[in-house]
Amino acid sequence: MALLRVEGPFDLALTTARFRAFGPDRACLWENGALLRAVGGREVRIAPAAGGVDVEPLDAETEPVVRKLLGLEFELEAFYAWAARVPELADLPGRFHGFRPALVPDAFEALVVSITAQQVSLASATAIRNRLIERFGVRVGRAWAFPTRERLAAAAPGELAALGFSARKAEYVAGLARSDLDLAALAALPDDAVKTRLTALRGLGEWTADWFLARHLGRAGAWPAGDLALRKALVSLYGEVDVRAAGERFAPFQNLTAHYLLARYLTP
DNA sequence: ACCCAGGCATTGG
């Protein structure tokens, strides 16, 4: 038993709900009440525990990845104190207490996942992504390591199209993998510069860049204004709205607000 | 069979 202590509110089931909501996720596998994920070629098991989570193995390589994966860097208490005073958000801290947006620990994976989700339903995206993982990833225990950038750079667009990608999306993925963009270096840049670098690549638009800021870099002010589900969540609150302008109302907690609004909208 | 789903590039005004 290796306890990773978690400060502040935390609910593993709420945080990992996205890994089972649209079918099992081969790269973040929920099984028997625990999350399985390949980290550096090893299978890591994350299970609920008093005061935090039980992580096996827990060491210098796995801990930062798990912290990111579980959204432990978010300032939930400050968000809750703020949200309690915003009428249309006031129910969220109680209803989703301890929900931390799960981040995608790897930059390349985050972008490819977003490409799979462009335009199609998340059920379709999940099915296609799982085929991609099984075709080009590596099985590590029960879970799978997401395909590496190097492996997908070596893949022909036709091989990707055979998995259900449109010809266009297959080119996006191959082009991203083969590009000379230093993905790790993006973490040091401000939000606007990250978006400029990403959207310079074919197939990466503003929606994809915003979700990269939100779900990979965990930037507090990220706000996916082009997101269809977020727009519908806001319309259910306010009626027809300009999503981008509405986001300013939620500064400096746009990222957490977006995730909580989506959680409420998608929860029956 | 048909329609929509957590976009994007391309084309044409």
Add this chain to the structure above:
DNA sequence: CCAATGCATGGG
């Protein structure tokens, strides 16, 4: 600058 169009799959 804005509107229209095609894309491929899964689920209703």
